[in-house]
Amino acid sequence: MWWSYFYIKCKKQLRNRQGMGKDFCSDSRYTCMQMGGNDEMKTILQAKDLCKTFSNGSVQQHVLRNLNLEIREGDFAVVMGSSGSGKSTMLYSLSGIDRPTLGQVMYEGEDISKYSNDKLAVFRRNHCGFVFQQNYLNDTMDVLDNIMVSGLLVSKNRKRIAERAKELLLAVGLTEEVFHKFPTQLSGGEAQRVAIVRGLINEPQILFADEPTGALNSRNTENVLDVMTKFHENGQTIVMVTHDMRSARRGNRILYLKDGIITGELDLGTYRSGDRKRHDMLRDFLQEMGW
Numbered sequence: 001m002w003w004s005y006f007y008i009k010c011k012k013q014l015r016n017r018q019g020m021g022k023d024f025c026s027d028s029r030y031t032c033m034q035m036g037g038n039d040e041m042k043t044i045l046q047a048k049d050l051c052k053t054f055s056n057g058s059v060q061q062h063v064l065r066n067l068n069l070e071i072r073e074g075d076f077a078v079v080m081g082s083s084g085s086g087k088s089t090m091l092y093s094l095s096g097i098d099r100p101t102l103g104q105v106m107y108e109g110e111d112i113s114k115y116s117n118d119k120l121a122v123f124r125r126n127h128c129g130f131v132f133q134q135n136y137l138n139d140t141m142d143v144l145d146n147i148m149v150s151g152l153l154v155s156k157n158r159k160r161i162a163e164r165a166k167e168l169l170l171a172v173g174l175t176e177e178v179f180h181k182f183p184t185q186l187s188g189g190e191a192q193r194v195a196i197v198r199g200l201i202n203e204p205q206i207l208f209a210d211e212p213t214g215a216l217n218s219r220n221t222e223n224v225l226d227v228m229t230k231f232h233e234n235g236q237t238i239v240m241v242t243h244d245m246r247s248a249r250r251g252n253r254i255l256y257l258k259d260g261i262i263t264g265e266l267d268l269g270t271y272r273s274g275d276r277k278r279h280d281m282l283r284d285f286l287q288e289m290g291w
Contacts, residue, residue: 041072044205044237045094050103052089052260063089064100065260071206071239076232076271078251079241080291086260087241088210094239095128095208096120125153129199133211135191137183143169143194144179151201161201168197172227189220193227200231207231209240213247225250229271245286249278256289264289 052064063086071077071094079087092098094105096112105113112123124130137146144165151161169179172193183191192212199207209228213221221244229250232238242248254266266285268278 041074043070044073044108045071046104046106047090047094048104048106050090050093050100050105052086052093052098053101063260064093064103066103067261069094069255069262071237073205073237074232074235075253076229076238076251077240077253077255078248079239079255079257080243080248080286081257082291083243085257087257090257091208091210091239091241095130095206096124097130125202127205129202129204129207131192131196131199131207131209131212133214135183135195137191137194137198139183142180142182143174143186146183146194147198147201150198154202165197165201168200169194171230172197173223187220188216189223192216192220192224196224196227196231200236206237206239209238211241211243213242213244218246221246245279245282249275249282254282254285256286256291258289 047067047069050064050067050069051062054061054063067086067090069090079090081087089098093100093113096105096115100113103113104111107123107127112120115123137143138149141149144162147165147169148158148161151165152158155161166176166179170176174190174193178186178190178194183194186194192215196207196212199209207228212228213224216224225247228238228240232250238251240247240251248254249268250271252268252270254268255262256264256266264285266282268281272278
């Protein structure tokens with residue numbers, strides 16, 4: 001049946017790794033082995049032995065510890081974990097917003113962590129889209145201009161950018177009367193859908209979303225999730241950080257992060273509305289991970 005998901009089993013493995021001159025990255029962790037799955041999907045983003053350390057005087061905080069991860073084309077990968085587990089730091093390191101302390105971030109075979117700041121900016125502009133918990137819309141611009149200003153960073157074809165912006169706005173359920181409203185005239189859900197369109201205007205290969213529903217009520221949360229699910233069904237690769245089970249259910253891969261390492265992964269398969277078994281599988285997995 002369509003809801004027959006891949007089963008997982010977890011086994012404890014000891015990994016001895018070193019970084020930063022000492023083995024702070026060494027740890028015991030659970031690696032969830034998927035039974036089945038699609039190995040033919042193209043890997044477009046890969047983290048290799050990723051470490052991120054923040055220093056405050058003599059105090060060092062090791063946020064990511066030899067993290068290894070592959071993002072495949074067409075994934076809707078959801079990153080979960082307790083507060084302070086390194087979720088947002090991982091997302092920022094993968095997307096080129098921040099640099100890892102050690103390790104590599106490989107995008108189609110190139111290590112973007114070695115790029116200059118200017119080259120990283122071009123990479124983000126051409127290959128990545130972003131949606132954050134706050135929409136960060138410019139209150140002095142109307143909806144259409146908020147989107148077009150991002151599009152014009154990549155293409156100077158103003159007419160084509162405007163056409164695509166309008167197409168996307170309609171696709172996320174916003175009407176033409178919204179096009180020339182200002183952000184202060186929008187509901188929270190409408191503003192976040194505009195932010196999603198802005199993130200997609202340059203046709204990114206990967207859309208990174210950091211708690212995109214964190215500031216929304218339940219109704220607007222469902223509307224935004226429906227939009228993201230729709231784009232994923234049409235082939236958009238998404239990496240989303242969330243602490244919300246309703247949001248997490250929309251993904252096809254759940255990655256659980258604890259103390260800077262991925263301690264488990266669950267393959268949920270294709271999202272189906274109203275699927276209780278999917279909810280139960282996710283709940284059981286999160287309980288197993290200590291969520």
